[in-house]
Amino acid sequence: MPYDPSKARAHRLVWLAVRAGALPRPSALPCTDCGSVWTAGRARHHYDHSLGYALEHALDVQPVCVSCHVKRGFARGEYRPRTGQGVTTTACRVCGSATGPFRLRRCGRCRTYWLNHGVERPVVFTPAKLGRPLSAESCSNCGKVSTRYANGRCPACNTYHHKTGRERPSRLFHA
Secondary structure, three states: OOOOHHHHHHHHHHHHHHHHOOOOOHHHOOOOOOOOOOOOOOOOOEEEOOOOOOHHHOOOOEEEOHHHHHHHHHHHOOOOOOOOOOOEOOOOOOOOOOOOOEEOOEOHHHHHHHHHHOOOOOOOOOHHHHOOOOOOEEOOOOOOEEOOOEOOEOHHHHHHHHHHOOOOOHHHOOO
């Protein structure tokens, strides 16, 4: 976000008022929206400038918890959700990990390996990850031998079948 001098001035005036004792610390007050009271170990409450940052409203603030402050910011359009920035919420295309965020459809470990080495990270699938003992099987469609299967198909055939509803044609098999 670009620097806003009126916003910085309003924050400084509130900070000075709290320091001088004219305003209580926001964590000493319950949240205006949800009523939660701050306890040790949790994020401290903030003051929200709900009327704006103009000089006449600099000290017109409301104490809010962090989650309510973020909700108010989204409602006012101060924050944007992380979309269109190359971040997806799908599983990693290499290891299948569901921990995000994902860039280039890879989790952090697989993306770092790919950037450093130029090839996909070799993934060792343990029985705990697969939920069954490791055994080499062949795909029911293309015959490829692998240890990763879904519905009797290798990942490539299963993805094609999931997207199109048909079996993957032999012209797409790689030797």
